Amino acid sequence: MEQISKAFPGVIALSGAHLSIAPGEVHALVGQNGAGKSTMIKVLTGVYRRDSGTIMFDGRAVDFHSPQQAQANGVSTIYQEVNLVPFRSVAENIFMGREPRHWGLIDWRRMHADAAALLRRFGVETDVTQPLLNLNIAVQQMVAIARAVSFRSKLVVMDEPTSSLDEREVATLFDVIRQLKADGVAVLFISHRLDELYAICDRVTIMRDGQTVDERPISAISQLELVARMLGKELGEVQRSGQTGFDLSAHQAAQTLLEAHDLRRGRALQGADVSVGAGEIVGLAGLLGAGRTEVARAIFGADPLEAGEIRMAGQPAQFRAPSDAIRAGIGFCSEDRKAEGIIPFMSVRENLTLAALPTLARSGIVSRERQQQLVDRFIKRLGIKTSGPEQKVRELSGGNQQKALLARWLCLNPKLLILDEPTRGIDVGAKGEIQSLINELAGQGLGVLMISSEIEELTEGSNRVVVLRDGRTVAELPHAEASQDAIMAAMAHGSETPDAAQGGSHDQP
Numbered sequence: 001m002e003q004i005s006k007a008f009p010g011v012i013a014l015s016g017a018h019l020s021i022a023p024g025e026v027h028a029l030v031g032q033n034g035a036g037k038s039t040m041i042k043v044l045t046g047v048y049r050r051d052s053g054t055i056m057f058d059g060r061a062v063d064f065h066s067p068q069q070a071q072a073n074g075v076s077t078i079y080q081e082v083n084l085v086p087f088r089s090v091a092e093n094i095f096m097g098r099e100p101r102h103w104g105l106i107d108w109r110r111m112h113a114d115a116a117a118l119l120r121r122f123g124v125e126t127d128v129t130q131p132l133l134n135l136n137i138a139v140q141q142m143v144a145i146a147r148a149v150s151f152r153s154k155l156v157v158m159d160e161p162t163s164s165l166d167e168r169e170v171a172t173l174f175d176v177i178r179q180l181k182a183d184g185v186a187v188l189f190i191s192h193r194l195d196e197l198y199a200i201c202d203r204v205t206i207m208r209d210g211q212t213v214d215e216r217p218i219s220a221i222s223q224l225e226l227v228a229r230m231l232g233k234e235l236g237e238v239q240r241s242g243q244t245g246f247d248l249s250a251h252q253a254a255q256t257l258l259e260a261h262d263l264r265r266g267r268a269l270q271g272a273d274v275s276v277g278a279g280e281i282v283g284l285a286g287l288l289g290a291g292r293t294e295v296a297r298a299i300f301g302a303d304p305l306e307a308g309e310i311r312m313a314g315q316p317a318q319f320r321a322p323s324d325a326i327r328a329g330i331g332f333c334s335e336d337r338k339a340e341g342i343i344p345f346m347s348v349r350e351n352l353t354l355a356a357l358p359t360l361a362r363s364g365i366v367s368r369e370r371q372q373q374l375v376d377r378f379i380k381r382l383g384i385k386t387s388g389p390e391q392k393v394r395e396l397s398g399g400n401q402q403k404a405l406l407a408r409w410l411c412l413n414p415k416l417l418i419l420d421e422p423t424r425g426i427d428v429g430a431k432g433e434i435q436s437l438i439n440e441l442a443g444q445g446l447g448v449l450m451i452s453s454e455i456e457e458l459t460e461g462s463n464r465v466v467v468l469r470d471g472r473t474v475a476e477l478p479h480a481e482a483s484q485d486a487i488m489a490a491m492a493h494g495s496e497t498p499d500a501a502q503g504g505s506h507d508q509p
């Protein structure tokens with residue numbers, strides 16, 4: 001792709017960008033939120049028409065008019081936002097548009113068998129006849145990846161494929177990528193997780209403000225230098241990676257804000273305990289399926305409980321619906337920003353003030369001026385890249401949508417904020433800023449329950465880490481004891497007393 005330009009009303013998304021990938025190469029595309037990565041891909045696959053520039057594919061000039069056409073010509077893509085059909089079955093989603101047929105009729109039996117076999121390659125054992133929406137987003141992501149890989153493509157584009165996957169699933173995906181590479185397939189890989197890029201990619205293209213600023217073998221650039229190029233800063237100004245924006249020294253333990261005891265619901269929750277104090281950040285750790293999101297949803301009143309007790313400031317607080325929880329001062333920033341988070345066709349302003357509307361309204365009328373002030377403040381505070389508050393949220397880059405979702409709950413000025421993967425999809429520069437914002441708010445008395453798959457976020461950012469396994473609380477580690485090893489040991493083995501720290505025996509069951 002040479003000299004690619006693309007403007008949207010009020011925004012220049014790409015100006016003279018270039019990108020080149022060779023067969024059998026795994027190529028990283030990096031840049032800050034809003035740098036133009038996804039737009040570059042959408043220009044390639046015909047989702048958007050470019051304003052200028054040339055695209056050569058497999059030796060000839062191409063101009064794909066739709067993703068279907070791109071796919072037919074050997075380019076398959078996993079877009080940043082999973083765009084499958086939730087009400088259709090897993091198998092239908094994989095084979096949509098090219099269902100195996102027999103005498104013109106869909107051969108369901110073969111389709112189901114093929115889908116199951118394909119998913120097994122990804123370590124996913126699931127009933128492929130059930131609707132996709134029954135599965136958690138990690139598995140949905142795996143389905144999207146399986147679909148893309150199943151086309152016999154020459155280039156597979158993956159726009160942040162790993163953001164909702166856990167370590168084991170990432171490892172499986174990397175096996176598949178290695179296999180594609182060995183077959184001579186080119187893979188374009190976009191991710192904000194630098195460790196992953198260094199683990200799997202051969203070359204890297206760095207974008208900033210719609211332009212390509214560097215292109216090199218990834219072994220020829222240090223992580224620090226890569227971040228500096230990406231942010232347009234000097235090496236010395238860049239934070240060491242692996243260092244978060246948290247600094248817990250200013251936090252002081254105050255009275256208990258939330259107590260949840262012995263939460264139970266089916267197999268998902270089998271005796272989870274968690275408490276959060278005012279001004280405290282509590283990390284919630286666990287492997288996929290350990291019940292982290294379930295605990296959050298139960299506290300927020302999104303799912304009913306079969307048993308258990310929840311108290312907020314000492315008062316019983318079993319909320320029947322999220323609206324009750326919001327009224328009691330709880331905010332919940334969900335991990336699934338597409339399904340439960342932002343409302344794509346509404347403006348940035350409307351999305352930000354959605355949860356705060358009832359409190360902004362005086363005698364039922366929402367003061368537009370107050371709303372505007374609040375919105376301006378948070379756009380600035382979180383550095384949301386937008387052409388203005390009236391821009392539709394769906395036009396923001398993925399990372400900026402995530403910031404908008406966080407801003408919505410901050411607008412509410414909550415007492416307790418539940419964050420499910422708060423920095424997913426956020427670039428390394430903005431990540432530290434969001435972490436220090438969370439840190440600062442906790443310093444002012446906000447209680448935070450933070451679910452994170454990133455271990456540094458838990459070890460550096462939590463006053464306490466609660467570890468779940470099989471829907472049960474199995475360990476509670478104060479900051480000083482919450483080392484990476486101790487958390488991992490508890491997640492895997494559920495040991496009440498992590499003996500990894502003592503260097504003792506490792507032959508646990």
Ligand SMILES: Nc1ncnc2c1ncn2[C@@H]1O[C@H](COP(=O)(O)OP(=O)(O)OP(=O)(O)O)[C@@H](O)[C@H]1O
Pocket residue numbers: 008009011012013031032033034035036037038039040080385386394395396397398399400425427
């Ligand atoms: N349909 C659209 N309408 C208007 N502006 C758009 C549209 N799509 C993208 N943009 C703008 O183009 C710029 C580049 O966005 P893009 O989605 O390519 O960023 P990105 O590098 O993928 O970021 P992220 O890491 O957050 O996903 C952003 O400023 C974005 O707001």
Ligand SMILES: [Mg+2]
Pocket residue numbers: 037038039080159397398399
């Ligand atoms: Mg993007």
